[in-house]
Amino acid sequence: MTQPLIERDDVRPALLGSSLNALLGRWLPRQRWYAGRGRRITEVSVAAATALTPECFHLLVRVREAGEQDEAYYQLILGAAADPPPRLWQHAIGQVDGPTGGALMVYDAVHDHRVAILLLDRIRQGGRTGVLRFESFPRTSVPADLTPRAMSAEQSNTSIVYGDRLILKLFRRIQRGINPDLEVTAGLARWGHRSVPAPTGWFFVTEPVWGTLGMVQPYLADATDGWELALNSASTQGDFDKQAWGLGRTTGELHAALAQAFPTSTPEEHHLPRLAEEMLHRLKHAADAVPALRRHVPALQGIFAEAATTRSDLPLQRIHGDLHLGQVLWADGAWHVVDFEGEPSRPLAERRADRSPIRDVVGMLRSFDYAAHMSPTPRPEWAERCRTAFRAGYSEAGGFEPADAPQLLRAYEADRAVYEVLYEATHRPDWITVPLKAVARLADPR
Template sequence: MLKTATQSRGSSLSPPLLLTSLAGVLQEWLPQQRWFAGKGLPVTDLAVVSMTELHPGCLHLLISSGHAGSRDDCYQLLLGVSEELPSRLHHAVIGRPSEGPLAGLTVYDALHDPRSAALLLERLRTPGTAGPLRFEGDARTVVPSGLTPRILDGEQSNTSLVYGDSYILKLFRRVQYGVNPDLEVPWALAREGCARVPAPVAWFWTNEPRRTTLGVLQPFLPGATDGWTLALQSLAAGRDFTDESYELGRATAEVHLALAQVFAPGPADRHGGRLLAAAMTTRLDTTARQVPALVPYVSRLRAAYDAVAARGLGRPPQRIHGDLHLGQVLRAGQRWFVIDFEGEPARPIAERRRPQAPVRDIAGMLRSFDYAAHARRPWQPQWAQRCRDAYCAGYAAEAVWDPRGQSELLRAYETDRAVYEALYEARHRPDWLPVPMAAIARLAEGR
């Protein structure tokens, strides 16, 4: 059993004093985490926004962090504090403070500790409070106790725990004030009867300093495989993926139709096309200054945006997924499910909740087919095109309108996505830059 220290030193764990112990170790540990936003920037201005002792030896913290040239970000941490740490948790060590109330103790990421993860589920099973934390749930669902936790590998912007292959808890690492769309949207869709989205069964939030969603518990789909993995398996085996793509298009349309029923549509705006085109043009010009490979295509890519400015948005804007791609869908048996409605975590929540053209989601999925086709050598553009056509056909069969009929808007959104990808790859994965650049060349020709 862990020997904990917060029982004996609890009276000294005030936020300012706690920071004297944690500042040094967090400044080294935070930039190494995949979900940390300020990659390559020094961590400055650490502050404890909220602190709650969930159980002896385990602290729930919201930490504010600044980094040079950036606004402050807020991160959610679950920290364990121990005098002795078993070898099975050595990989979770954050550091050993040399000063302050935790001097000489080991601080670690408690989400890797089965005991702390299990106790967190117990909090979620029973509505109630712990300091500023509020635990709530769907009264129609009884979550059993004693489910064994395990942490999922591979997630980038958040951390997820699976309990007994029955439920999955997503903890938002980089948090923003307000109701997170990944709680708001699935909860609303569940009440609408949309079976394409796993319904939340419990969640927790804080009201300090303002209401903020911290985590959501949903049913886990055992045996389900994400769309990206399935696409790569299809490519590796030389199999077609058109049937799956067609059904995925139908699933996307079902979700869009349900969203249009649940959430009020955006106002009709005859200037919407011009505003969207202006924003896309600004992103293109800014990115071209950072990615020289884009420069030869800029004038021709602007033509895609000019067409949107002239023709408008077409269909009324509505709530959408906001970051749809093959990694955001799961296939269990013969059925597709759509997950992760958080949107782009780097964008403000108010922006992510804003009604937008559903074609944006479709463009994101089309780009994802393109990425999958490039992930296996040799590149198979015909495979991607067959998937793209099947996906749009499936969408049209369910939605009764074909996204290919909005070719100017679809091209603009796909161009905007490819420009974003070019910047990301140039910064983080230069070897992948040819993938969005191939799309840039195609889109610049108007295809």
């Protein structure tokens, strides 16, 4: 057990002093979920602090970065102890001065099971604690006495699993407004859509910004990640066509359900020309950063220009926004779709906006391509079979046939591949050949 530390009134200045700000300025850029990696932090400050226990605080941290006009907010749950348990040392952030002159070790308390239990209890009970509000659906129950474990895979958020029954997703970057992951899953639940786990509880902050902090959903304990299944199939030259067809159908059904649960919109007259301009802007930005892209710029520019003159009656609607094989789970003989947060580094209004469902279709098509090239021997023919099967399954339930809009499909895929090139160049240089091959194929389809 942690040593009896300090009184509530004493730990606050120890955790919230200037020494913590400097500590966080060094720690934040190293976290996988930090959206500002590559940009210099100019200021870190605590915007809101709520005591959860005498030695643990929920913090909303304000970050300012060089070259960025707007400030960013991040959710942290920090503990401070003179001698924390050994299992928490790997989550240590650093030391600050304690109230009596001794040093206190500050650690990421998301990994402290006592804090994890407390968070779920607060959500189950509902109510307020400082600037925090906790709620759950009245018609659902959030059980107590479930053993928590923080998942080791750090993405753009942090997840805690409780007794293989529930999962609490903590959103690390907090933006003003409801998070799309909560908004979309709750909207689909009201319509009885079954391929998306329905939220059972959530909590949010009211000051200095109103934003979603986390949500609770059923945990699919026996589920297998779609990426893992596809990668295994591609590596062993297996037949994934049936699963890809089913995934296409599930995606089509999802889009149909989203069009029922949320209003759709008719594209404005200049929607496609503006879209092509945006794609071209992203291409030029990526080509400036990645020289290998530059020889493909004229061909890709032609692809975007052709899409700008295409006629399309396809409505704009709410979509997943970041659909790929890592966002789907296979459980109980069916596909389930998760993680509707979108790209956390993008503005919330953009992530909640109506967009073409082709964007989601292309995200999955590109994911098959990645799986095919991750095996020791690339399997492009495997990817093409999966892509064909996925489109066929989608056309049965999605309301349109993706192949009927070839110019748009090609433009969206080219735009996605350009994004992937820039992402891999920044984060995973060893993977950059995968999207570069896709760009070359799209630029010269012979």
